Amino acid sequence: MPSARAPASSGIIRSGRAAGPVRRCRHRCLRRPSGSGRTVAVARNRHRSPASRRTARDRARRTLSQNFLADPGAVARVVRAARPGPGDLLVEVGAGKGVLTEALAPLCRELISYEIDRHLIAGLRERLAPYPAVRVVHRDFLTAHPPREPFALVGNVPYARTSDIVEWALRAPRLTSATLMTQLEYARKRTGDFGRWSLLTVRTWPEVEWRLCGRVARTAFRPVPAVDGGIMRLIRRPRPLLPDAEQRASYAGLVELGFSGVGGSLHASLRRVCPARRLTAAFRRAGLEREVVVGHVTPPQWLVLAQDLTGVAGVAEAATGAGRGGTAASKESKVRAKSRVDSSSL
Known part of the structure; x- marks a missing residue:
């Protein structure tokens, strides 16, 4: 057969x-x-x-980069990092399904929650109806004007829009802090946790302190993203390390020149505008080697360079203290200790 x-x-x-x-x-x-x-x-x-198999809802999630917090423990960690007070005004970016919103609502005076996705608005308002302090706004957060009174920003931000949201926060004159769930790599990069410092962090350091508050496993989100999340906190200093706007502008100009890469090294970049003898003395006082990579220079060391090279006076004691005594490695470890999360929480 x-x-x-x-x-x-x-x-x-x-x-x-x-x-x-x-x-x-x-x-x-x-x-x-x-x-x-x-x-x-x-x-x-x-x-x-x-x-072709994706539904309209799936396409919206991908377009808006939506990954909702689904783990109560992760939500509690964001709330603890934000430290809301009973008299605080909070602004939430990306309310999503309201999980974080509901946790924050009883802890503050007023909460303004922005959500861009029209499919979520009705459910949000129904869920948050028992909380009169919460106002749900259907709008793109980036088009909103910041409050005219002191406020704190909180949110599980869309990874694709993190940079724009951080820039919005830095421009808001009355912002006191921003506690954001971002992609872990972004949070570590901005807070110096990789042992390198970014241009944005260094440039804003006189006014803003950047901290890494923890790591959140990707399984805490729905849908599950490809990478873990990181809780990042920006704290606006009550008194800037450089109190005068002209001083901050001089500092920012020096930092941007140093990060330009012109000349192939930080020393070579700054040598274009600074006398060699003065530059060498400034490097020595900041505890820097001539061949140092620009990303390895800590914010307090930049403040020392600015004081010596631009004539900026009145630098905070913490900045000048970083240039006195000790090795460059010990100075860097002191600075990184403030922005690096304890390894046990990672």
């Missing part, structure tokens, strides 16, 4: 229910070729492209 199955290499089987060869696709589904007169696809949805 002849076998009903063709050789495995042909990829063809014979079906007893219908005439003509039936082929297996890469999903092991049975498909009849068009020549049989009837094209039948078993598990037809598998043979559509991933993009």
Whole structure:
């Protein structure tokens, strides 16, 4: 009796229910070729492209970079990091389904929650109806004007819009703090946790302190993203380390020149505008080697350089103290201790 199955290499089987060869696709589904007169696809949805299988809701989530917090423990950690007080005005970016909003609502005087996704607004307002202090605003947060009174920003931010949201926060004149759930790599980069300091962090350091408050596993989100999250906190200093706006502008100009990369090293970049002897003395007082990589220079060391090279006076004691005594490694460790989360919490 002849076998009903063709050789495995042909990829063809014979079906007893219908005439003509039936082929297996890469999903092991049975498909009849068009020549049989009837094209039948078993598990037809598998043979559509991933993009065509997505619903409108799925496409909205991808466009808006939505990954909602679903772990109560992670929500509690964000709330603890934000430290809301009963008299505080809070602004939430990306309220999502209201999990974080509901945790913050009883702890503050007023909470303004922004959500851009129209599909979530009705559910948000229903969930938060018992909290009269909460106001849900259907709007793109980045188009909103910051409050004219002191406020704190909190939110599980869309990873794709993190940089824009951070810039918004830094521009808000009455912001006191921002506690944001971001991509872990972004949070570590901005807080110096990799042992390197970014231009944005160094430039804003006289006015803003950057801290890494913890790591959140990606499994705490729905849908599950590809990477872990990091809780990052920006704290606006009540008194800037450089109290005068002109001093801060001189400092920022020096930092941007140093990060320009012109000349191939920090020393070479600054040598273009600073006398060699003065530059060498400033490096020595800051505890820096001539060949130091610009990203390895800590914010307090930049303050020492600014004081010596731009004539900036009145630098806070913490900044000048970083340039007195000790090795460069010990100075860096002191600074990083403030912005680096304890390894046990990671």
